[in-house]
Amino acid sequence: MQVLKFGGTSVGSAKAIEQVCHILKQYKPAGQYAIVVSALGGITDKLIRCGQLAEKGQEAYKEVLQEIEARHLDTIRELFPITAQSSQISQLKKKLNALENLCDGIFQVAELSPRTLDKIMSYGELMSCVIVAEKLKQQGFSASCKDSRELIVTDQQFGHATVNFVTTNHNIAQFFAQNTSDYVVLPGFVAATADGETTTLGRGGSDYTASIIAAAVNASALDIWTDVSGMMTADPRMVSQAIPISHISYVEAMELSHFGAKVIYPPTIQPVMSKRIPIWIKNTFAPEDHGTLIQDNEERSLPVTGISGIQHIALLTLEGSGMVGIPGFSKRLFESLLRERINVILITQSSSEHSITVGIHEADMLKAKTAVDSEFGQEILEKRIEPLQVEKDLCIVAVVGDNMKNHHGTSGKLFGTLGRNGINVRAIAQGSTEKNISAVINKSDIRKALNVMHETFFETPLKQINLFIAGVGNVGSKLLEQLQQQEHYLRNELGLQVRVIGLANSKHTLVAETGIVLDDWRTQLASGAHLSTDDFVQQIKALNLRNSVFVDNTASADIAAVYHEFLQHGISVVTCNKIACSSDYAYYKKLKDLARKYNASFLFETNVGAGLPVINTLNDLIRSGDKVHSIEAVLSGSLNFVFNHFVNGTSFRQVVKAAQDEGYTEPDPRIDLSGKDVMRKILILARESGAAIEMDEITNYSFLPGACLDAPSVADFYETLDVHAGHFQGLREAAAAEGKRLKFVARYEDGKASVGLQSVGVDHPFYKLEGKDNIVLYSTSRYKDQPLIVKGAGAGADVTASGIFADIIRSARL
Template identity: 80%
Template sequence: MQVLKFGGTSMGSAQAIEQVCNIIQNKKPNGRFTIVASAMSGITDKLIQCGQLAGQGQEQYRSVLQEIENKHLDTIRTLFPITVHSGLISQVKKRLNTLETLCDGIFQVGELSARSLDKIMSFGELVSSYLLAEKLKVNGLKAIWKDSRELIVTDSHFGNAAVNFLATNHQANQYFQQETADYFVLPGFVAASADGETTTLGRGGSDYTASIIAAALNAEVLDIWTDVSGMMTADPRLVSQAIPIAHISYAEAMELSHFGAKVIYPPTIQPVMNKRIPIWIKNTFAPDDHGTLIHIPNGEARSFPVTGISGIQKIALLTLEGSGMVGIPGFSKRLFEALLQERVNVILITQSSSEHSITVGIHEADMLKAKTTVDSEFAQEIQDKRIEPLIVERDMSIVAVVGDKMKNHHGTSAKLFGALGRNGVNIRAIAQGSTEKNISVVINKADVKKALNVIHEAFFETPLKQVNVFIVGAGNVGSKLLEQLNQQHHYLMNELGLHVRVAGITNSKKMVFGHESINLPEWRALLENGEPADLKIFTQKIKSLNLRNSVFIDNTASKEVAAIYGEFLQHGISVVTCNKIACSSDYAYYKNLKELARKFNASFLFETNVGAGLPVINTLNDLIRSGDKVRSIEAVLSGSLNFVFNNFVNGANFRQVVKAAQDEGYTEPDPRIDLSGVDVMRKILILARESGAVMELEEITNHSFLPAEALNAPSVADFYEQLDVHAAHFLNLRQKADNEGKKLKFVARYENGKAAVGLQSIAPDHPFFNLEGKDNIVLYTTNRYAAQPLIVKGAGAGADVTASGIFADVIRSAR
């Protein structure tokens, strides 16, 4: 005997039922088959609606009954030849008339009991299974229909009845031994109590019906036909990278189904597991797909210690705690007895080793009655302040990681918690059985999708890792960064295992988000057609999307943008920036950002704050982390100023040189930002802070070479006029350096806790003397590099190199 169960979607239409018949007919000949059918998809919900409307005295139940009738009669007219329509329609109408009479009685009484609701819900399976049996007969198969209520005996707990297996096995064996048909069609979900009242086995109970019959008959195999190709490593609606599970043990399948995997109803597994009957989960609409085989493992090689990930939504955490619990027996017993009294199902349990508290997870729907009954049970202890009133936390979810091989694989828990921690997912409770087949964590429901994806990525998607970036600023640097991300996309995937997705872009006018990822070759057009820019909305959207491995990139020089870094870091979102304002503002703010990054396991990277794409800050960090100590830092940190003074030679006019630098894009639109030395002050401040100094910008001495009239000019045009007015001043500076055989460089220096910036004349034997173009150079003199300083030198300005530095920080944050 083989048992086949077909779910609601498999029975959902005339075309689907045709497919079911094809599957049955293609089974090997000379066998005997029991087919269990669910109600047509959506019918059970409509039946419940009928009962509820009737119980509430609302006549709309009649129109819902008509919808149910129409669906079944339309199916008959499509599925069967016209010659049998009359008889089938008559039989179905007879059953539906009984249903209507039942609903009419409920309407008159104005009350819907659990017993009546079970009777109402039974009609879906009774009718669909009858139609399937008749279709098999029309197709020439020796098939008969049998009412499951005459085989499966339960108690009288309506809505979720418990099976009497002894009586059920006796009745099933007696019936199937007597009958000689090849195909038996049974309604799923329905059964009967000992006194003959209709009961149901819980939503999803058709799977259970099939399992009960398969176990009773010692079937060769139980096929569960549904609308997916087996169990998946995670819910594909939440994890797009989920993959099918080819083989799984009974215990693993039970764990996954208990923790929310909808493919199979949890009680289904136990009856066949006891008889070692394999379960095949197959796709009615893709019957050639392998599906999932649930059985006793026979040594199949597996690539991963984890078999699958599942989750339960709408969970509440109940915590009973208090010093009066320590060392006193019986608190757990009383807690669980109180919950049992109200039929509250406990999903997860965890208890502190100090016995100071015990926490359980339950369905949110049971939260209020659980709170009431537990507080009542411990009223005296609460009054005496030996324990606290029951603490209830809602809006929680449970995520379970399941696998038989986890117990033999070191580091599974570390990988799980590390993946969650790096993405800012806070764990409220943890439960792990001694068998080590399941590690369950309770998290905020808002984090479920992200948690499932990062866990799946950690265990199933190596070496590919998804990184989601959000970019503020799409000007010179931002556009170059997007160009580089597009150019290197395949390299990152193939060589580094990184799938970098641009999930959002904004500039000062427009912003755009990608459903999956913004198409980079078209980003300009997409942004142009985006919605109006709003930094607050952009920030809220990033947080609400809650994507794994998120990185916020700031390509601006905006104070407003720099002020919101903390919001991202405390949500576990990394920040990469070339904006110097945050790290050169108040020391307390800089320090707070660094601490937030550590606390919430996010990266805060700003390599491009100094030296554009040069490894200036990373080199300094490596020195400090390895135990070295900085004695002094001497640097040329402005590519703009270096370009200006490298070209202010051979009779050149200072005004013309500055204008040329502006035209080339080496200075800001207002060149005073560069020439004032404030930008260099910010850079040396950042290096001083990264070397361990507690310093503010005001503490840095600025030996400005600009005359006050030029620095304070009302406009950029006025500034340029002042450069002409003071041309002799600049010429004197150059001639003095020329006379000494030196070159002018704007130098920053930090030593002994003090920093200064200013124009200096550099001698030929100094490393700064031959610094060309817009290059930067930094000299680190440390305990290890005392005799000869460590030199970092190269291009220190330009959109391309700055973008490449940001790009490198993004990769660094991802790895």
């Protein structure tokens, strides 16, 4: 004998019921079939709504009853020819009349007891059962209908009754031994007490009904037909990359169902597991799909079979020095929860016996707080223990797998993954069988947690990186171009799927959780929202995507001022904006500390030397134990370009304007020419060397006359360059007379830093520095006779974008 269960969506419409008949025709004759059906999809919720409205004295319950009636009448009229409808409608009307009388009574007394609610809810299955049985008969099946309440006997715990298996198994075995129909259709979910009062087996209880019947008759298989193709490695609504699980053990399925996998009702597995009856989970609407087979475990290579999560969890913590070494505290805690019928989902206790923590459903937390504080009232009064601590807005995520016990490092991999993504673990539980590792986290992190866990255990080798980019001018647009160009390489060579989720410029923001199509990003951004910096930051934090990186291509102080919000939320920051790292030392230090604390990357290689490995080289020296004695550098590509092209016959104004036109200077060239930009860069290098130095401690030997610096506008500034042309010409001629060249040099030595224009001779490494190149000389304990030199293009959108790109990749691989 086989038992088949069809869920609410599988019998949710006339078309779906016809599909059920089609599926049953594919089964080869193999004795009897028990067909367990749920109510038509959504009907149970409407029935509950009827009772609730009636209890509140709201006549709207009558409208809901009419909706229920119309739904069933429409289904009958679509399924059956007119000549066969009258008997169906007559049976339906009898049940609906009884239901209406029941609701009218609730309306009159304004009370809805659990017993009455069970009776109301039972009508969904009772009505669908008759419809499905009659349709099978019409299709030529030898079919009959049997009320499950005449077979399954329970206690009087209405709403979630406990089955009396001795009586129930006898009733079921006796009935099927005497039954002559090939197909028996039974309503799921419903049962009855020994006195005949209607009870229910809990929401999802139709699965349980089918399992009870299968175990009682020693069925060859239990097939559960639903609207998904089996169990998945994760909830596909949360994890889009979830994949079907073809085979799974009874214990694994039970663990996953308890931890939120809604494909199968948790109690379903126990009755058939004891009889080793296999369970197939199949898709009614894609019957050719393999589905999931639940049976005894078979050898698998992967340690984890699936991941899952439970939302709306509260943690209860009982602690106090008075608990240490005193037996009975745990017993009293659990008994106080038992008296209130509060289900404990997770338990963890410190080895010091100083505290015990349990997880419960959030809806029960106030009831639990009252019960536990009452139970331990005397100890709390005597200050031997603390009042019960309650934390809400939590959830549980879990990895499940029979094979975890044979693989070292599964726990480490799990918690390392969560930690790297800034997800704080509040409590941990692991069974001694090592089939389940559970962690309690903030419920706002559940989507991110499930995705990074799935990525870690199921999605090798691709790692998804989610970018939010502020600033899409010269550098930003080049970065997007490079990301698009390198997409194939990143996937195939580095195992990275880099998605641009957010873009922002000074006017618009664009956010797309599934990724922005880079072919048309300009058009999309132009029609984006008008959001402030704070709004954009909040949007990024609210999305809470795994492996998030914020990229700042601006020179905005406002954006630099919010880096800490990203880092303390576990979001990495990559920036070419020098403001944050050259601001107050306290803020620079705070950002570095936050990055370490929350396992986020804070990378700013392009702050100095654009795409040159200036900062990384310095970091490598320091980390390996070297000590920096001095740094000498030409750090402004724009200034180097200016002085390399400031030759006889060319005015200083012409050269500066040419540098601006080439994009080598800021829109206001004074930022470069004043030396302020170079001051920031040498400040950053000094700090990365270990110096706690501030900007105002750097000496600036400016070559610009005060009138040039104080000009009211950029246009006026250019006019002052003409006025002071002789000054600049004198600087050039003085250097040329000595056979030297002008270079704007930054220096750090003995804890002091300075910047200024210098004349360097032919024997100096800076003399032959051409174009917009930068050069840095590191004199260290290891490189004291011959300094370590880093040299190359130090300005330009392409090289700066490539440096940012490299930092993004570095952040992904740390």
